[in-house]
Amino acid sequence: QVQLVQSGAGVKKPGASVRVSCKASGYTFTGHYIHWVRQAPGQGLEWMGWINPNTGGTDYAHQFQGRVTMTRDTSTTTVYMELSRLRSDDTAVYYCARERGPGNSFFEYWGQGALVTVSS
Amino acid sequence: EIVLTQSPGTLSLSPGERATLSCRASQSVSSTYFAWYQQKPGQPPRLLMYDASSRATGIPDRFRGSGSGTDFTLTISRLEPEDFAVYYCQQYSGSPWTFGQGTKVEIK
Helix, strand or coil, X not given: CCEEEEECCEEECCCCCEXXXXXXXXXXXXXXXXXXXXXXXXXXXXXXXXXXXXXXXEEECHHHCCCEEEEEECCCCEEEEEECCCCHHHCEEEEEEEECCCCCCCEEEECCCEEEEECC | CCCEEEECCEEEECCCXXXXXXXXXXXXXXXXXXXXXXECCCCCXXXXXXXXXXXXXXXXXXXXXXXXXXXXXXXXXXXXXXXXXXXXXXXXCCCCCEECCCEEEEEC
8 A cells, every 4th residue: 555654853943954754655656746745833735846756856836946855765765855944934744745647636645744843 | 826715714514514615716727637635633634536526535425526717616415523624625737736725614
């Protein structure tokens, strides 16, 4: 069965970086884009971008460009999302989600989420 | 960017009642690229509907999605206790993917 297992939750100081990982299993890793979505406490869902695990190609939401980097490791079927220059308003649960694909598609499977708290 | 506006913000209903949730897009969205998700506290979102009207695997037929262009609707015919949650609409016609702000369906 398809699983996305996340790690990387924790408390970070303002200005630091955080890397959240998303280990995929149960399907062909390179066959489906992975997206990242975040949710601030009590708020809605905010799309951050996607990575194509096959090529490593990425597309980031405008508001995160310059601060976010999405990468993948095909040997471990893991996708990473690194967010730099953290601010207090980056406090959120960060989710990875797999598209059904191919192409523009909905999010069929989600990770359990990783809570990142930015606090001095 | 396509902005999605959901209404109402909160829907207070009793089990067994019908729920009608709306999502309006700032520009036309192909129904092929429209989804609904359900989210319960402490859980990730769960896919309910895709392509506007197709139910995801395991979703009961009391959930129905409809709409086209700029107006989309999620209808829950008879609310079960497990249906009380927050519902988000989403368009995936291209970058950026966007979500509505959510509609909370709460027990009256």
